[in-house]
Amino acid sequence: MTKVRTPFILVNFKTYSEATGRNAVRLAEIAERISLETEVCIGLAPQFVDIVSISSTVSIPVFAQHIDPIAAGSFTGHILPEAVREAGAIGTLINHSERRLKLVDIDTTVRRARESGLLSVVCANNAIVGSAAAALNPNMIAVEPPELIGTGIPVSKAKPEVVSGTVDQVKRINPDVVILCGAGITRGEDVAAALRLGTEGILVASGIVKAKEPYEVLMEFAESVT
Amino acid sequence: MTKVRTPFILVNFKTYSEATGRNAVRLAEIAERISLETEVCIGLAPQFVDIVSISSTVSIPVFAQHIDPIAAGSFTGHILPEAVREAGAIGTLINHSERRLKLVDIDTTVRRARESGLLSVVCANNAIVGSAAAALNPNMIAVEPPELIGTGIPVSKAKPEVVSGTVDQVKRINPDVVILCGAGITRGEDVAAALRLGTEGILVASGIVKAKEPYEVLMEFAESVT
Amino acid sequence: MTKVRTPFILVNFKTYSEATGRNAVRLAEIAERISLETEVCIGLAPQFVDIVSISSTVSIPVFAQHIDPIAAGSFTGHILPEAVREAGAIGTLINHSERRLKLVDIDTTVRRARESGLLSVVCANNAIVGSAAAALNPNMIAVEPPELIGTGIPVSKAKPEVVSGTVDQVKRINPDVVILCGAGITRGEDVAAALRLGTEGILVASGIVKAKEPYEVLMEFAESVT
Amino acid sequence: MTKVRTPFILVNFKTYSEATGRNAVRLAEIAERISLETEVCIGLAPQFVDIVSISSTVSIPVFAQHIDPIAAGSFTGHILPEAVREAGAIGTLINHSERRLKLVDIDTTVRRARESGLLSVVCANNAIVGSAAAALNPNMIAVEPPELIGTGIPVSKAKPEVVSGTVDQVKRINPDVVILCGAGITRGEDVAAALRLGTEGILVASGIVKAKEPYEVLMEFAESVT
Numbered sequence: 081m082t083k084v085r086t087p088f089i090l091v092n093f094k095t096y097s098e099a100t101g102r103n104a105v106r107l108a109e110i111a112e113r114i115s116l117e118t119e120v121c122i123g124l125a126p127q128f129v130d131i132v133s134i135s136s137t138v139s140i141p142v143f144a145q146h147i148d149p150i151a152a153g154s155f156t157g158h159i160l161p162e163a164v165r166e167a168g169a170i171g172t173l174i175n176h177s178e179r180r181l182k183l184v185d186i187d188t189t190v191r192r193a194r195e196s197g198l199l200s201v202v203c204a205n206n207a208i209v210g211s212a213a214a215a216l217n218p219n220m221i222a223v224e225p226p227e228l229i230g231t232g233i234p235v236s237k238a239k240p241e242v243v244s245g246t247v248d249q250v251k252r253i254n255p256d257v258v259i260l261c262g263a264g265i266t267r268g269e270d271v272a273a274a275l276r277l278g279t280e281g282i283l284v285a286s287g288i289v290k291a292k293e294p295y296e297v298l299m300e301f302a303e304s305v306t
Numbered sequence: 307m308t309k310v311r312t313p314f315i316l317v318n319f320k321t322y323s324e325a326t327g328r329n330a331v332r333l334a335e336i337a338e339r340i341s342l343e344t345e346v347c348i349g350l351a352p353q354f355v356d357i358v359s360i361s362s363t364v365s366i367p368v369f370a371q372h373i374d375p376i377a378a379g380s381f382t383g384h385i386l387p388e389a390v391r392e393a394g395a396i397g398t399l400i401n402h403s404e405r406r407l408k409l410v411d412i413d414t415t416v417r418r419a420r421e422s423g424l425l426s427v428v429c430a431n432n433a434i435v436g437s438a439a440a441a442l443n444p445n446m447i448a449v450e451p452p453e454l455i456g457t458g459i460p461v462s463k464a465k466p467e468v469v470s471g472t473v474d475q476v477k478r479i480n481p482d483v484v485i486l487c488g489a490g491i492t493r494g495e496d497v498a499a500a501l502r503l504g505t506e507g508i509l510v511a512s513g514i515v516k517a518k519e520p521y522e523v524l525m526e527f528a529e530s531v532t
Numbered sequence: 533m534t535k536v537r538t539p540f541i542l543v544n545f546k547t548y549s550e551a552t553g554r555n556a557v558r559l560a561e562i563a564e565r566i567s568l569e570t571e572v573c574i575g576l577a578p579q580f581v582d583i584v585s586i587s588s589t590v591s592i593p594v595f596a597q598h599i600d601p602i603a604a605g606s607f608t609g610h611i612l613p614e615a616v617r618e619a620g621a622i623g624t625l626i627n628h629s630e631r632r633l634k635l636v637d638i639d640t641t642v643r644r645a646r647e648s649g650l651l652s653v654v655c656a657n658n659a660i661v662g663s664a665a666a667a668l669n670p671n672m673i674a675v676e677p678p679e680l681i682g683t684g685i686p687v688s689k690a691k692p693e694v695v696s697g698t699v700d701q702v703k704r705i706n707p708d709v710v711i712l713c714g715a716g717i718t719r720g721e722d723v724a725a726a727l728r729l730g731t732e733g734i735l736v737a738s739g740i741v742k743a744k745e746p747y748e749v750l751m752e753f754a755e756s757v758t
Numbered sequence: 759m760t761k762v763r764t765p766f767i768l769v770n771f772k773t774y775s776e777a778t779g780r781n782a783v784r785l786a787e788i789a790e791r792i793s794l795e796t797e798v799c800i801g802l803a804p805q806f807v808d809i810v811s812i813s814s815t816v817s818i819p820v821f822a823q824h825i826d827p828i829a830a831g832s833f834t835g836h837i838l839p840e841a842v843r844e845a846g847a848i849g850t851l852i853n854h855s856e857r858r859l860k861l862v863d864i865d866t867t868v869r870r871a872r873e874s875g876l877l878s879v880v881c882a883n884n885a886i887v888g889s890a891a892a893a894l895n896p897n898m899i900a901v902e903p904p905e906l907i908g909t910g911i912p913v914s915k916a917k918p919e920v921v922s923g924t925v926d927q928v929k930r931i932n933p934d935v936v937i938l939c940g941a942g943i944t945r946g947e948d949v950a951a952a953l954r955l956g957t958e959g960i961l962v963a964s965g966i967v968k969a970k971e972p973y974e975v976l977m978e979f980a981e982s983v984t
Contacts, residue, residue, distance in 0.1 A: 092382060094379070094380050094381060094382050095376065095378055095379060095380075095381040095382075095384055095386040095389065096378060096379065096380075097378040097388070100378065100386060100388065100389045100392060101389060101392035101393065102392075125382075127385075127386060127389050128354035128355050128385070129354050129355065129357050129358060129385075129389050129390060129392075129393040130358075130389070130393070131355050132355060132356075132358050132359055133358055145382045145383040146382070146383030150321060152321055152322060152323040152326065153320070153321060153322065154320050154321075154322075154404060154455070154456060154511070154512070155320060155321040155404055156318060156320050156321075156351075156371045156372070156399065156402040156403075156404040156405050156511075157371040157372030157399070157402055157404065157405030158321055158404070158405070159353075159354070159355075160321040160326060160353060162323070162326065163321065163326045163327060163353050163355050163356070164355060166326060166327035166328075166355075167327065167355040167356070173382065173383070176382040176383055177382075178380060178381055178382040178383065178384070179382050179383030179384070229380070230380060285380070285382075286380070
């Protein structure tokens with residue numbers, strides 16, 4: 081996992097208009113500036129169509145939001161891992177709460193990510209699903225209680241037991257997996273709380289993308305982990 | 307539908323390695339050259355990640371292979387119509403046999419395409435499904451019997467009654483819809499046969515992308531419709 | 533369609549506990565009594581596991597809530613049309629808003645229903661989807677705006693234009709289809725309003741199943757159509 | 759898990775016509791007879807519509823082929839765990855290769871099975887998926903390489919390492935889970951081989967249902983484990 085360092089902040093652009101097309105590139109440039117200034121590793125997960133523009137503009141790690149469990153061939157409308165890699169991504173989210181996958185497909189997708197040179201971040205909604213995901217040997221697991229996503233109620237404060245429970249259960253099954261947490265994170269202290277619970281980074285979306293001043297908020301996040 | 311002219315040849319790049327990344331751009335340049343030389347309208351449907359590179363390289367119409375029935379928001383891993391449009395596409399396939407959609411989602415997706423300035427090409431497997439799709443008011447319908455896709459057995463010869471039946475039934479429900487056909491088309495005479503059956507163009511994938519000499523084959527297609 | 537007469541009242545039992553197992557049989561007996569007393573045709577759509585008990589207890593028509601587009605074979609966990617028929621059902625809902633299907637699967641499912649001797653009732657959320665469904669030649673179409681389902685706000689009063697628009701558009705494409713409407717229907721006058729808008733019956737669920745006095749409410753429905 | 763004893767033979771009726779309706783009841787009676795004669799625990803997984811008929815006819819354990827991760831409510835066309843339980847089933851398959859589920863839904867479904875008094879048998883295609891499933895705490899795991907299902911090539915002979923690997927990996931994560939294996943089992947010696955590899959039973963479908971003499975074959979299976 082030489083392409084990212086922990087503590088790791090991964091910003092999911094979702095399909096927000098504030099993070100589409102030119103807006104996506106602008107947000108990526110802000111993130112790159114903060115990463116260079118603070119030396120904190122910040123990754124970006126833009127929409128598929130924006131991966132090329134962003135990865136050719138900034139030097140920080142770019143992730144896909146999803147890949148399909150397929151090889152090259154007849155899969156119209158699907159996301160080929162190798163295409164995402166050639167476009168400049170170095171990793172991918174898998175099984176995000178807005179794009180849940182079948183168990184057998186997560187297994188295949190984690191393998192396909194590995195084969196095509198992509199880091200895998202499997203999302204989980206609770207500690208048990210996180211520990212099941214750990215058995216599939218992804219590089220990272222991101223635990224996000226879906227009921228907190230987008231609420232501004234930080235998982236690291238509202239459900240610390242979900243975070244620390246996930247850390248415990250995942251590490252028992254697979255001590256090599258890096259654990260992120262997400263949902264409701266909008267302030268630097270939420271990020272710091274997440275790390276104190278044993279995670280090695282966070283997954284954030286609206287907290288940055290929808291912020292009035294993304295630069296200020298992301299800088300606060302980065303400073304809280306240094 | 308000022309962005310494409312009939313007869314229309316639409317080349318689906320699927321997730322073929324011959325049509326991914328740099329290969330996709332190279333194939334797009336070949337298609338553009340033929341379109342300029344023959345004045346036949348040729349469209350391209352590359353993978354999502356390649357839309358930006360291709361639409362900024364060539365001047366012929368670019369289509370997405372799929373869009374999701376969503377608006378901007380929290381839809382990680384999905385395809386936002388406006389993002390596809392901003393990336394340079396002017397249309398999209400919908401309901402391809404390798405990416406079938408729910409009926410209610412086709413309805414929403416056709417609307418979302420219209421709202422975001424994308425032409426819609428709804429795929430259908432037979433005349434009845436084609437006529438149901440016609441009721442949803444897309445710009446085009448592409449009828450493709452799935453059992454012939456990728457076989458080299460041309461639908462326009464093996465199942466002419468499916469093609470002409472689709473033309474009849476679709477036109478009765480919605481005379482404004484442009485009808486394409488596809489599956490198994492590998493030679494110029496297959497294209498000409500399709501037009502004689504009442505279609506206004508074709509949807510082709512492996513016949514071009516997997517051809518030893520894509521330039522020769524696509525040129526044969528273009529010449530057969532002039 | 534000799535197995536049901538119009539005006540037709542179809543009661544969807546969903547997976548309500550008030551309409552599961554013994555409760556389902558009890559509710560079926562109430563419906564049968566009202567149908568015998570009023571001579572109004574009342575159908576029941578219980579859960580799959582309850583079809584045998586209900587169809588062997590009452591003489592009124594029993595529908596499945598869904599069937600799969602399959603033939604006998606290796607389809608663990610799926611609903612075989614012939615099995616539903618042998619269990620005593622004479623029809624089936626297809627594409628209910630809580631069980632939406634792909635367009636190509638609705639086409640196949642309507643055919644499979646016909647082949648196995650089941651009447652097909654395809655659900656639609658609006659007039660356009662209803663007219664697309666009409667092209668597939670089902671026996672009935674039930675239009676239900678999903679945003680009104682379970683609200684007690686009757687579609688026949690809140691959105692009369694959706695109902696009458698569906699009637700117009702469906703009849704233009706396929707004059708033989710019987711049109712039902714549903715969503716929010718809790719009183720006899722809602723049923724009467726639906727018929728005045730050109731439908732030939734209604735699809736109802738919580739309005740009957742969750743009623744304090746199902747006998748009273750269903751009797752009011754039946755009397756309103758005689 | 760007092761309702762089944764190991765070694766356990768679970769017969770999946772799928773949607774075979776030989777195991778639908780009256781045929782299903784007849785096959786269930788054969789299985790019951792063999793179970794009584796040999797004292798081997800034999801379970802049956804018929805189609806949903808046949809659960810009531812079978813569980814009211816025979817005294818051996820009946821399983822559903824699938825349940826949905828839902829509670830009572832508005833879920834037209836879905837399988838309510840409590841309805842399956844009231845119909846007489848005492849367990850359920852989950853995530854069969856012909857009915858794969860999302861990871862988060864398997865988690866919820868296993869819980870819902872437990873809450874409604876159903877034993878859970880989660881199917882897996884390989885040892886890694888089996889170990890992920892083990893983290894979800896089902897009662898049993900059935901490993902079935904999909905490429906062998908229905909072939910007559912027994913997993914216990916063709917892929918013994920998949921079976922023994924699954925046993926090892928599952929037991930490391932969750933020693934309480936009972937492990938079954940399946941795919942291609944048609945003879946008593948295949949069953950015996952499965953037990954020697956560390957499983958405590960088998961999941962079988964066509965090997966029994968499609969046999970010319972189901973009584974003979976199932977008797978051979980039962981005798982091989984006594």
